Amino acid sequence: MKKLINTPENYVDEVLAGMQAAHPETYRIGGATGRMLHRPAPVPEKVGVVSGGGFGHIPVFAGYVGDGLLDACAVGDVFASPDMNPMLESIQFADQGRGVLCVVGNYGGDRMNFDMACEMAEMDDIEARKVIVADDVAAAGPDEAEKRRGVAGFVFVTKIAGAAAAQGKTLDDVVAVTQRAADNVRSVGVALSSCTVPQAGKPTFEIADDEMEIGMGIHGEPGVRRGKLRPVDEITDEMIDMLLADKPVEAGGRIAVLINGLGATPIEELYLVFRQAKARLESAGAVIAMHLVGNYATSMEMAGASISVLHLDEELETLLTAPANCPFWKV
Amino acid sequence: MKKLINTPENYVDEVLAGMQAAHPETYRIGGATGRMLHRPAPVPEKVGVVSGGGFGHIPVFAGYVGDGLLDACAVGDVFASPDMNPMLESIQFADQGRGVLCVVGNYGGDRMNFDMACEMAEMDDIEARKVIVADDVAAAGPDEAEKRRGVAGFVFVTKIAGAAAAQGKTLDDVVAVTQRAADNVRSVGVALSSCTVPQAGKPTFEIADDEMEIGMGIHGEPGVRRGKLRPVDEITDEMIDMLLADKPVEAGGRIAVLINGLGATPIEELYLVFRQAKARLESAGAVIAMHLVGNYATSMEMAGASISVLHLDEELETLLTAPANCPFWKV
């Protein structure tokens, strides 16, 4: 295991300490076990927005605590759901009497624990609701869309939720527009190399030196096709084809695009993916209203990239381009 | 070679095309051979600031074209100096009658070609001057400091130059303060894995699965010590020791710190380096006036990190924290 770490046991807590040390104006460690990252103070008079999930995906999840994004976030162990308690603490921190939305990736543990946290919050008379992000088209067909994993589309959905809350909308309205974002985002990834969970000490999966896996999940879950590595334009074409097959763009349809690096992929290569993705999407009639290229949802040292497309309507576009600010994303 | 690219021959030009496509408000491809990246228009009435160097280090060099940073930048092949022509084109683009500063990494080809470009510019009655960045303490002792390679310290030096020019200073003053930044910045890196030059097709150097090299250069140039991988706190200690031995901090001395990822290192690990570096520098009496944690000077898919320290005075601090904006760094 080739990592710049101290011990697997302290990995998560030490990284959180480093994040707080680097960005104390944005991140504060809180909660009984130090597994909540929250803003220095909750923002009064607005719906709270929180998230939570396994670690090792920075900026997802806790990195998106910031202005116009998350108020607080529960932090699990590497690739393992946090327990309910930091989720509840996040909800309690974020609540300002107008309720809290939890943006949750579609993983069993995350969902179940957020369910419990929401029930617990109810006991404190806090209304807490969930929107599930299930954007990975490679994980299941459209008929079983509810089985899809939550991947980089989380970034767009969280932005929408944060912006809607910042505008002072009611919980019902924040939930509605965030749900619409979740319904309209699609992602697919390609992995070139594995990552290593520190506690496990060895790569999560094996992949040959000349192979890639299209559709692989951000924890190494199987994708749709493993094959020889091909030129980036062809790989990008295949991913765009999958995204458009699942949800076509209309002529003139406005979209947001995220070309996301999984952690170990040079930014140079992400620009190659963007170049081709842009050409393909535009020739399909789409208008790219907004795009991001960079490491927005990672899997530690996994090499590879994902493409996310959010199909916009007027409200979504307004919210997506509204101001936001965290150390990983300024709008 | 496991890269998301099309062909080695087109790699650089296609990445530049992707950068321009993604950030047309900041980057424009120019020059007879398309090897200059420049702002959409030069900024009138100020000293121009340009750079240039081999490719594969994004954001270094061309990524720092932007407000309060570079006006234009010459782009070479991977790890190879651009020829004189795009350097001259960059100088010509940036010149607004007040002269141009070239911020140049200390590599033979880059220096020689910028020398020629400056002489050529003179023929056009453009005054072009150079400041050499030679910040890698691992490359040579303090007695031979002029032999040191230019590494991530480039980021700070460029920021100073860009800010000084933006303030409307004269060329003499921009050169003087930029030179002071170059004189006061120190860096050292640690590499965990190699990168691959696309044209070469295989890793630049070999390094065992349990080894690291302290002091390795950003093209794989030998460092000071190859040894077993150790806990990140110990590695950080060793790097901080080297930096402080070369230029001690005074009690209360104000510094800027850059924890830089080489390309394939998860951001999580950079926060671990920051955590320990901060503790060590502060216990040495330094006051960290400003810090950066992220991928600011890379070597494609090389894994590892570097630490840069800029020793500040009042003017340097003012310039370092002045507004700047490029896709990789907003101040």
Next chain:
Amino acid sequence: MGISKNTLKLAIEKIAEKIDPIGDEMNRLDGQLGDGDLGVTLVNGFRNLQGIKDDLPDDLGRALFAMAKSVTAVSGSSFGTLLATALMAAGKQVKDQSNVAWSELPGMLQAAQDAMVARGGASLGDKTMLDMMDSLISALSGLQTPAEMLPAAKTAAEQTLDSFRDQPNKIGRARVYAEKSIGLDDPGMMAIARMIDCFETP
């Protein structure tokens, strides 16, 4: 005297006293079919419960929620999550009451069972702790005092173990070992039986 926060405190103490040997036994049993962590969950869960037992609120509902919370802090396992779910569901049944009659216990267990089904997606007959809950609910229905309830629960627990032992596990981690699970007690069922045993006066 019905069920109050003191009843909960006493129950925690009784079980916690014997949880170490029960934990060892459950790790072994879970290890034969699953990942061998059920005992760890039980030991850590009751260590946490011990930590809060003296500070339980008077409101029984809030007391049960507090217990759920402290159980979930050990995290990760199905049993822990389902136990927390059960405690929360039971808590909702008795919200704002500081004392409820023992005769309401079966109703609380039924609420717990319903919530566990909803959360975990298993059915009765899958050979899980749900089947144990079901037998207990039937056995305790209509009874009025703990003195009547304890022997009824014990008998029901033993009978349930006996009747399921030779069936295969149909859900959870043990399902992949369905064949192997025939002849073995389900660890979750057994854990509940052992907890009931803790209430016997020595």
Next chain:
Amino acid sequence: MGISKNTLKLAIEKIAEKIDPIGDEMNRLDGQLGDGDLGVTLVNGFRNLQGIKDDLPDDLGRALFAMAKSVTAVSGSSFGTLLATALMAAGKQVKDQSNVAWSELPGMLQAAQDAMVARGGASLGDKTMLDMMDSLISALSGLQTPAEMLPAAKTAAEQTLDSFRDQPNKIGRARVYAEKSIGLDDPGMMAIARMIDCFETP
């Protein structure tokens, strides 16, 4: 008639005409001691020069700078960089003049030589093109016309090759092969000699 932009144009044409076979020979020679790319540099360099030869400015200084620029565009090799350096230094000497007497040629070469020393860091005697330049400067000094200069340059070039052949290379890529280089002509020197040959009337 002295040296004008037409002289430069003619020189480019003369050399370009024969550069392909010279290039092959120089690649072979450079390959014995270095990386075998000197011929590539020459061929590409003169291809670029051909491209600009008809558009040279009247100002000799600017014309030489334009030539330097087009040579550097092939980039990467020592010879190319040093040739560009030489052209620029010579250009500076004759800035703002459209015609200079042939007697000034040695002075232009001297300026070129000084600049190459400053840029490349080699010394006379290291067995490089510098030594060839040095012989040429001496041989041409005091001469007035190209008709006198050509034979003098030829003789000087041959003598220089002869006198250095059995010495070792002391700088550049060939230095690591110092022993092996004894008995071999230095590729850079030889390249200059071959270029002089191009001016012979057929």
